[in-house]
Amino acid sequence: MLSIILNPSLIGILALFVFLGIYVGAMPGLSVSMACSLLISFTFSWEPLPALAAMLGAQIGGVYGGSRAAILLNIPGTTAAVATSLDGYPLAKKGLAGEAIAVATLSSVMGGLIGAVILAIGAPLISNIALKFAPRDYFLLGMMGLLLVGSLGSESNSRGIFTALIGLFIGTIGLDLVTGQQRFAFGNTYLMGGVNYVVVMLGLFGMSEALIQLRDLSVYPVKQKVDNLKPDFKGHVKYFVLTIKSSLIGVFVGALPGTGGDIAALIAYDQAKRTTKNPEVPFGEGAIEGLVAPETANNAAIGGAYIPMLTLGIPGDAVTAIILGALLIHGLRPGPLFMTESPDAFGFIVAGNFIGNIFLLIFGFMGIKLFTKIVEIPKYILMPTIIILSVVGSYAINNSIADIYWMLGFGIIGYLLKLYHFPTAPLILGVILSTIIEQSFRRAVSMAGNSLIGFIIDIVTNPISLILLVAIIFMSFSQSNFWKKTREKKLLNR
Amino acid sequence: MKKRGLEKGEVTFLLVNVLLGIILFILSIQIYKKDTTLSSQGAFPFILSILMMVMSALMIVELKKYDKVDISEKKALVKIREIIAYIFPGKIFPIMTLIVIYAVVLPRVGFTISTFFFLSLSLITFHPRDIVKSLLISAGVVGVILVIFQYIFKVMLP
Numbered sequence: 001m002l003s004i005i006l007n008p009s010l011i012g013i014l015a016l017f018v019f020l021g022i023y024v025g026a027m028p029g030l031s032v033s034m035a036c037s038l039l040i041s042f043t044f045s046w047e048p049l050p051a052l053a054a055m056l057g058a059q060i061g062g063v064y065g066g067s068r069a070a071i072l073l074n075i076p077g078t079t080a081a082v083a084t085s086l087d088g089y090p091l092a093k094k095g096l097a098g099e100a101i102a103v104a105t106l107s108s109v110m111g112g113l114i115g116a117v118i119l120a121i122g123a124p125l126i127s128n129i130a131l132k133f134a135p136r137d138y139f140l141l142g143m144m145g146l147l148l149v150g151s152l153g154s155e156s157n158s159r160g161i162f163t164a165l166i167g168l169f170i171g172t173i174g175l176d177l178v179t180g181q182q183r184f185a186f187g188n189t190y191l192m193g194g195v196n197y198v199v200v201m202l203g204l205f206g207m208s209e210a211l212i213q214l215r216d217l218s219v220y221p222v223k224q225k226v227d228n229l230k231p232d233f234k235g236h237v238k239y240f241v242l243t244i245k246s247s248l249i250g251v252f253v254g255a256l257p258g259t260g261g262d263i264a265a266l267i268a269y270d271q272a273k274r275t276t277k278n279p280e281v282p283f284g285e286g287a288i289e290g291l292v293a294p295e296t297a298n299n300a301a302i303g304g305a306y307i308p309m310l311t312l313g314i315p316g317d318a319v320t321a322i323i324l325g326a327l328l329i330h331g332l333r334p335g336p337l338f339m340t341e342s343p344d345a346f347g348f349i350v351a352g353n354f355i356g357n358i359f360l361l362i363f364g365f366m367g368i369k370l371f372t373k374i375v376e377i378p379k380y381i382l383m384p385t386i387i388i389l390s391v392v393g394s395y396a397i398n399n400s401i402a403d404i405y406w407m408l409g410f411g412i413i414g415y416l417l418k419l420y421h422f423p424t425a426p427l428i429l430g431v432i433l434s435t436i437i438e439q440s441f442r443r444a445v446s447m448a449g450n451s452l453i454g455f456i457i458d459i460v461t462n463p464i465s466l467i468l469l470v471a472i473i474f475m476s477f478s479q480s481n482f483w484k485k486t487r488e489k490k491l492l493n494r
Numbered sequence: 495m496k497k498r499g500l501e502k503g504e505v506t507f508l509l510v511n512v513l514l515g516i517i518l519f520i521l522s523i524q525i526y527k528k529d530t531t532l533s534s535q536g537a538f539p540f541i542l543s544i545l546m547m548v549m550s551a552l553m554i555v556e557l558k559k560y561d562k563v564d565i566s567e568k569k570a571l572v573k574i575r576e577i578i579a580y581i582f583p584g585k586i587f588p589i590m591t592l593i594v595i596y597a598v599v600l601p602r603v604g605f606t607i608s609t610f611f612f613l614s615l616s617l618i619t620f621h622p623r624d625i626v627k628s629l630l631i632s633a634g635v636v637g638v639i640l641v642i643f644q645y646i647f648k649v650m651l652p
Contacts, residue, residue: 181535
């Protein structure tokens with residue numbers, strides 16, 4: 001297995017895509033999800049491991065890359081870098097952009113490495129537990145993921161959950177897997193095969209995002225001077241405890257189905273702000289701790305997000321949902337048996353997380369001049385190119401023109417959803433999880449004698465199911481307006 | 495957090511979602527009534543459609559948390575114009591039209607020519623004065639796409 005993992009061409013692909021990923025993440029308007037959905041289609045004809053190396057590299061580089069735009073432009077290149085801009089940009093304004101980028105790079109690498117260690121240790125443990133999971137547990141886990149992504153990532157729970165439901169519905173289109181009967185296909189042969197989720201992804205993350213970006217053609221010239229871009233390992237030692245704490249937050253939040261690096265970074269930032277006594281510079285004005293915490297957490301979340309995806313087949317965030325789609329396309333089946341059925345792929349993902357972060361350490365300290373040039377490529381050139389890539393990508397899956405039309409359709413739907421403040425990530429997660437959620441639900445209710453009461457009794461009398469149910473109830477309650485208002489009142493009374 | 499105001503056409507969009515929920519409910523019930531057991535092929539979509547209707551109703555209720563709903567006495571035609579202007583600001587409408595034409599023309603004239611024209615016309619739409627520059631950039635981008643995807647990624651182009 002080691003010879004496969006240490007294959008020079010695989011490492012070369014990983015390195016190349018870590019490098020490219022940094023620039024994708026750094027450019028406002030381009031996202032890691034957009035890059036990975038395009039990569040799924042372009043690497044479709046590749047062997048599984050090189051395809052995986054490309055996507056993993058783009059993810060590691062992209063999540064880090066977001067910090068550059070956050071620090072230099074005060075525009076987070078990715079959602080995971082929102083918290084980074086809070087202290088990163090004030091540092092850059094003080095002429096310390098080089099130091100800020102160096103700290104962000106070291107923190108990201110540390111977070112990524114710790115995330116990889118926990119993935120290596122945690123995945124086998126979770127797999128063993130997951131072997132005891134019944135269909136109802138998979139149903140509950142899937143629902144938990146959708147509820148979380150629906151409520152945490154949007155301004156309104158109902159809008160997030162609504163888009164997740166649309167996604168689940170799209171996933172039911174086609175021939176029923178059990179009875180073979182048509183559902184919502186209206187006799188159309190294309191629809192009988194179901195809507196390809198890669199086409200949905202390309203429409204929602206590629207085309208619709210390009211259209212949204214074309215509404216505002218601002219260019220962001222880098223005005224900050226960047227020098228002193230050297231790693232300060234000794235200086236970073238004093239943030240060791242914060243690094244470990246933020247990494248653990250990152251891995252834990254990342255591992256929750258449906259959450260991701262953006263939420264992990266914000267929680268880690270909030271924790272750092274609350275627990276750091278006497279920072280040299282106040283938070284929000286250029287505190288180094290305010291940079292270390294989110295950057296460590298968002299990269300640690302990558303390793304965390306892979307744990308539920310590889311062991312349960314439930315993705316941790318939108319990007320791992322896309323990578324789950326890629327694994328399925330290449331005939332790999334993530335789940336409790338993934339490690340025994342596909343040891344090479346599992347080993348490569350874990351090793352790739354380590355090696356990718358080593359490359360991040362190298363590439364993070366170079367190419368800053370290239371970055372300032374690339375970030376200034378006008379959107380009016382870049383975005384039509386993204387639309388063309390989405391067209392090429394959607395055709396590449398089945399060599400079907402119909403897929404291009406569907407991609408365009410989803411692009412327009414995604415554009416309208418974004419315009420009216422509906423999140424699109426739950427829709428993708430819904431499409432991908434639809435089969436597992438529906439099949440688990442149907443198996444679970446069959447086992448309960450097709451009775452709703454029997455199904456509920458099964459849930460409350462089984463410890464794993466009960467824990468999952470309680471978690472869902474707690475999460476739903478904590479996101480409710482009632483809970484939020486009660487907390488606000490308490491805070492005001494203090 | 496500061497309240498945001500409702501976007502132009504947001505209420506209409508929410509009503510379209512309500513309608514979508516109702517249509518899916520009607521379609522689901524037709525499948526479900528063939529076999530009313532919980533594990534049947536119609537049960538899951540049926541439950542989803544009910545939840546969709548509940549969520550769309552909640553979205554309507556939640557409208558009160560945003561700044562005033564636009565209930566001015568503007569004529570319907572003016573309102574429709576405002577919605578269209580919000581959805582298709584600046585060059586978005588011409589670009590969308592170009593995308594549709596590109597999709598229709600693509601299978602007939604092939605990838606290279608149609609992509610070159612789509613990209614050139616898109617760039618010219620944004621910068622009408624830089625025609626030569628737009629043509630050169632388009633030729634360059636199409637060339638790069640052909641080299642990368644046909645020879646490196648070995649992707650079949652449309």
